[in-house]
Amino acid sequence: MEKRELVEKLKAYLNCPCQYFPPMDDPSPIMAAYQEARRRVGKAKRGLFFQRKSQPESFLPMLIAVEDTLYDALTWESPEDREKNRQKLLAEPVRDGGEYFAQLMARHKEDYGEEGWDWPSEDTIGEMEGGGAIDRFLGISQYRGGTIPLLLAEIPVKSPWEVFAYLPFGGWNECPACGEQMIAAKYWYGKYGAVPAVMTADILEYDLPAPVPSGEAMDLAMEQYAFCGDIVDQGCGTVGALADTLAQSTKWYFWWD
Numbered sequence: 001m002e003k004r005e006l007v008e009k010l011k012a013y014l015n016c017p018c019q020y021f022p023p024m025d026d027p028s029p030i031m032a033a034y035q036e037a038r039r040r041v042g043k044a045k046r047g048l049f050f051q052r053k054s055q056p057e058s059f060l061p062m063l064i065a066v067e068d069t070l071y072d073a074l075t076w077e078s079p080e081d082r083e084k085n086r087q088k089l090l091a092e093p094v095r096d097g098g099e100y101f102a103q104l105m106a107r108h109k110e111d112y113g114e115e116g117w118d119w120p121s122e123d124t125i126g127e128m129e130g131g132g133a134i135d136r137f138l139g140i141s142q143y144r145g146g147t148i149p150l151l152l153a154e155i156p157v158k159s160p161w162e163v164f165a166y167l168p169f170g171g172w173n174e175c176p177a178c179g180e181q182m183i184a185a186k187y188w189y190g191k192y193g194a195v196p197a198v199m200t201a202d203i204l205e206y207d208l209p210a211p212v213p214s215g216e217a218m219d220l221a222m223e224q225y226a227f228c229g230d231i232v233d234q235g236c237g238t239v240g241a242l243a244d245t246l247a248q249s250t251k252w253y254f255w256w257d
Contacts, residue, residue, distance in 0.1 A: 001068055003149060010064065010071055010151060014166075017059075019152045020066070027140060027147050030063070034152060034197075037061040059154040060163050063140055065200035066149035073201060074168060082168070089165040089178060097187020100180070101223045108226055120225065124238060128218055131236065131244025133211075134251045139203035148200070160195040161185035167199060175202075175256035176227060184227055192220075194252060206252040217243040228254045 001009070003022075011018050021030050038061065064070070077085070112119035140147050155163050164170075164181040171177035176184070181204075188194040192212055198205035212220055221243035225232045231254060236242050246252070 001071075003066065006068060006071060007066055007149070007151070010066060013071070013075055014064070014151070014153050014155070016156050017154045021147070021150045021152065023142070023146050023149055025146045027136075030140065030147060030150060030152070031136075034061055034063065037152065037154065058158050059156050060160050060195060062153050062155050062163060062167070062196065063137065063198045064151045064153050064167070065139070065198075065203075066151060067201055069201035070199070073172075077168075085168070085178075086165045089182065090162060092179075094161065094186045095183050097183050097190070100183045100187070101226060105222065105226045120222075120239060124225075124232065126238030126240035128214075128240040128243045128247075130238070130241040131246070131248060133248035134245060134253060135249065137198045137205050137207075137251060138253050139198045139200050139205050139255075159186070160189050163196050169199060169204065170256075173256055174229060184223075197251075202256050204254045206254075208250045208252065211248050211250060212246050214247045217247040220246055224252070224254070228256060230255055230257050 007020050011020075019033055021033070024030075075082075108119045140150060142148055155166050157163050157166060161182045164178045164185065168178050169175075170181050185194075185196055188206070193209045194206040195208075196204065197207035218240070221239045224242060224246075225239050232239055232242055234257060235255070236245065
């Protein structure tokens with residue numbers, strides 16, 4: 001699909017105010033627009049979920065990749081089925097996040113145990129060291145340099161975790177489905193003020209007001225490893241390195257192979 005055609009189709013699907021950014025060498029204009037979206041709306045208690053001052057409806061700024069794969073994933077259902085599933089997700093109570101992660105980790109332990117392995121292994125846990133601060137969105141950049149084409153969309157949600165009812169993400173390979181994404185997002189928003197901020201076909205990034213406390217970073221890293229094993233197994237190498245990164249970072253990066 002031609003890029004301009006894809007931009008218009010994605011705008012039509014999102015059906016909310018959007019600003020298009022073509023690929024550029026410097027991401028500063030994109031981040032300036034993202035920050036401007038924050039400045040021109042009233043901030044809620046965590047400072048990252050926003051409500052317009054001039055009207056009652058709320059929205060969450062999201063940087064959405066303009067790519068065929070993501071568009072196809074968002075629109076594979078009929079509009080009628082998408083709306084039905086959206087309303088179902090919004091109507092159902094969101095499960096307790098602590099309980100969800102405890103059950104998710106128990107399931108991993110059981111599944112690996114059946115194969116004669118430990119989850120996680122001592123080598124995979126490691127020491128809380130070797131990480132580094134993430135203070136920018138990684139998913140908006142191309143491997144060869146510059147940014148990918150993006151839409152800055154004002155997703156019309158009352159709570160930040162509801163974005164997964166409007167942007168169905170997950171449910172393929174090891175990537176948790178929309179309902180689980182909502183559970184994790186609500187839980188992490190309540191604990192850390194983390195909100196979804198970037199979405200591509202296989203990447204999800206969160207924005208935070210501050211790094212997590214060092215004393216909580218290891219437990220959070222275990223949750224994130226259970227939620228997205230690739231960020232350790234094909235990324236930083238150990239849960240401890242992930243924890244060290246989380247204790248320094250205002251951005252969280254998730255990627256599913």
